[in-house]
Amino acid sequence: MKWVVVAYIAISGMWAGQALAQCSAGAGTTQVVLLSRLQGTTVCGRPGANYPGPGGVGSPDRWQEQHLAGGQLWDYKKGPGDAVDPSKQMGTWSVANDTSASATITHSYTGGPSFTYTVFNTGGVLSFCVGPSEYVRARVKSGATSCADTDFP
Secondary structure, three states, rough: OOOHHHHHHHHHHHHHHHHHHHOOOEEEEEOOHHHHHHOOOOEEEEOOOOOOOOOOHHOOOOEEEEEEEHHHHEOOOOOOOOOOOEEEEEEEEEOOOOOOOOOOEEEEEEEOOOEEEEEEEEEEEEEEOOOEEEEEEEEEEEEHHHHOHHOOO
């Protein structure tokens, strides 16, 4: 039993270190200049290492969020032409302190909560972070489009 606990602690430490590295600049990771990187794109996201939602990092949740000009935040769903589950606006997004080390993005969901993140880029994978904790991992696609399974890191 003692070895199981030691192994668990060692593995937990590796995961925490990986999440911390993704949420700070350095070692191939840079903070994102948010407005120019995200406006007019679809963010293909999934739970990150410290996702606080049900199921944690193992949750099957996936997001296809379009960051349109003027601060509109849309859920792609099955696309604008789908008769059953079309794209629709689900809230707004805004950026603060875009070119500084304290740049953040806030997603405000209509009738729901708001989330404010610092965003880091590691080799094309974005980490949406709250403090040192990675809540969402994502890739960005140009334009208002759908995400393929391979677009979710």
